[in-house]
Amino acid sequence: MAxxxxxxxxxxxxxxxLRAAGYFYNFDRLAYVNTAAKKVFAVEAIEDHPEExxxxxxxxxxxxxxxxxxxxxxxxxxxxxxxxLEDARQTHR
Amino acid sequence: xxxxxxxxxxxxxxxxxxxxxxxRTSTAVETEVRHLLLxxxxxxxxxxxxxxxxxxxxxxxxxxALRRRQPYGLFDPDRAEEYALVNLPDLVGVRVLAFxxxxxxxxxxxxLPRLQTWVADHMPAASxxxxxxxxxxxxxxxxxxxxxxxxxxxxxxxxxxxxxxHAAVYxxxxxxxxxxxxxxxxxxxxxxxxxxxxxxxxxGRILDDASQAF
Numbered sequence: 001m002a003x004x005x006x007x008x009x010x011x012x013x014x015x016x017x018l019r020a021a022g023y024f025y026n027f028d029r030l031a032y033v034n035t036a037a038k039k040v041f042a043v044e045a046i047e048d049h050p051e052e053x054x055x056x057x058x059x060x061x062x063x064x065x066x067x068x069x070x071x072x073x074x075x076x077x078x079x080x081x082x083x084x085l086e087d088a089r090q091t092h093r
Numbered sequence: 094x095x096x097x098x099x100x101x102x103x104x105x106x107x108x109x110x111x112x113x114x115x116x117r118t119s120t121a122v123e124t125e126v127r128h129l130l131l132x133x134x135x136x137x138x139x140x141x142x143x144x145x146x147x148x149x150x151x152x153x154x155x156x157x158a159l160r161r162r163q164p165y166g167l168f169d170p171d172r173a174e175e176y177a178l179v180n181l182p183d184l185v186g187v188r189v190l191a192f193x194x195x196x197x198x199x200x201x202x203x204x205l206p207r208l209q210t211w212v213a214d215h216m217p218a219a220s221x222x223x224x225x226x227x228x229x230x231x232x233x234x235x236x237x238x239x240x241x242x243x244x245x246x247x248x249x250x251x252x253x254x255x256x257x258x259h260a261a262v263y264x265x266x267x268x269x270x271x272x273x274x275x276x277x278x279x280x281x282x283x284x285x286x287x288x289x290x291x292x293x294x295x296x297g298r299i300l301d302d303a304s305q306a307f
Contacts, residue, residue: 029165042165073164076171 014046014054021058029081035089038067040081045070100168100176101156107178108152111240115149119185122234122242123147126187129203133196142249143200144190155181182214182231183243192249193300194293200246201228208232208244216247226251226286250289258282 023032023041032041039062046054062068067082127134127145134143150158155178160166168176178184189204191197211232215225227247234242247255 029167030161031165071164073167074169074171076169077164077167080167080170081165 013051017051017054017058018046029084033085035085038062038065038085040067040069040085042069042071097170098173099170100173103174104156104159104176104178105152108155111178111184112149114238115185115240118234118238118240118242119147119149119187122185122187122244125207125234126189126204126244129207130189130200133199133203137196140193141196142190142192143196144249145187146190147185147187150181150184150186155184158183179240182212182241184240185234185242186245187242188245188247188252190247190249190252192293193297194248195297195300197228197246197248204230204244204246211244216245226290248289248293250293251286254285254289 018032018041021034022036023034023039025031026033029040030043032043032046033039041054041057057070060068067078067085069078072078073081123145130143130145137143158181159176159178160168163169189200191200208230211230214229214231216227216229217225227245229243229245231241231243233240245252
């Protein structure tokens with residue numbers, strides 16, 4: 001019975017930016033993921049920040065070899081999520 | 094050697110402990126809501142509806158709901174014992190569906206005295222063009238309850254649409270759980286809510302015109 005729909009505002013442009021940059025939406029994790037760039041954007045982070053922030057973060061190179069999260073999750077959550085992401089990468093290779 | 098207990102293990106134990114109280118409170122809330130609405134419901138015109146539904150959130154739905162509130166929809170395995178279903182606002186839920194929408198305020202007025210200490214968290218429309226699509230309150234029905242119950246007051250058409258949407262998205266396909274947050278899906282939901290709202294507004298306008306004609 002929970003119902004918590006929020007208004008759609010300014011998400012169309014952000015969605016276009018993410019799609020154009022090669023991100024896909026992960027329904028279970030409520031996040032946009034780019035497996036090649038190893039970057040993850042939480043929906044909350046996308047909604048909470050302006051478009052300019054998203055453009056800057058999309059342009060940031062990730063040369064660490066590790067997954068980069070916007071927002072950074074707790075350590076345990078990061079461990080589980082990264083394991084899922086790596087499984088998915090192996091599957092799609 | 095047994096494995097480490099997961100957050101889900103702890104939460105299922107909590108649910109079993111809570112269930113008898115949840116069922117008692119669900120019956121109590123629905124009965125009292127029907128009683129409070131009786132003066133209104135016995136005077137409804139034939140085309141009008143006020144429907145009261147109640148439910149106890151089932152165990153896996155409750156765990157899913159709590160999980161969706163966590164970062165990236167995951168329980169932290171390092172804090173497995175720290176999660177609690179009683180943090181959910183709607184383990185017991187009662188939804189009052191009203192048609193036409195002018196009955197919504199009458200329903201709310203009848204229930205408000207019983208909800209003085211409850212927290213209002215009204216339901217925003219998905220569309221920017223609409224205000225709230227319903228009223229929502231959560232709180233403890235009895236002082237002894239360790240959990241909160243929720244009462245929603247919503248138009249009949251929107252409420253029935255939500256039932257279909259919820260059943261389609263959540264129940265049969267766990268892999269669709271997050272679809273409601275996708276931009277495309279929210280746009281479609283906004284369009285449906287706007288259309289239903291337009292229908293109800295027009296119906297209400299015709300009723301007002303008809304009442305002035307006699």
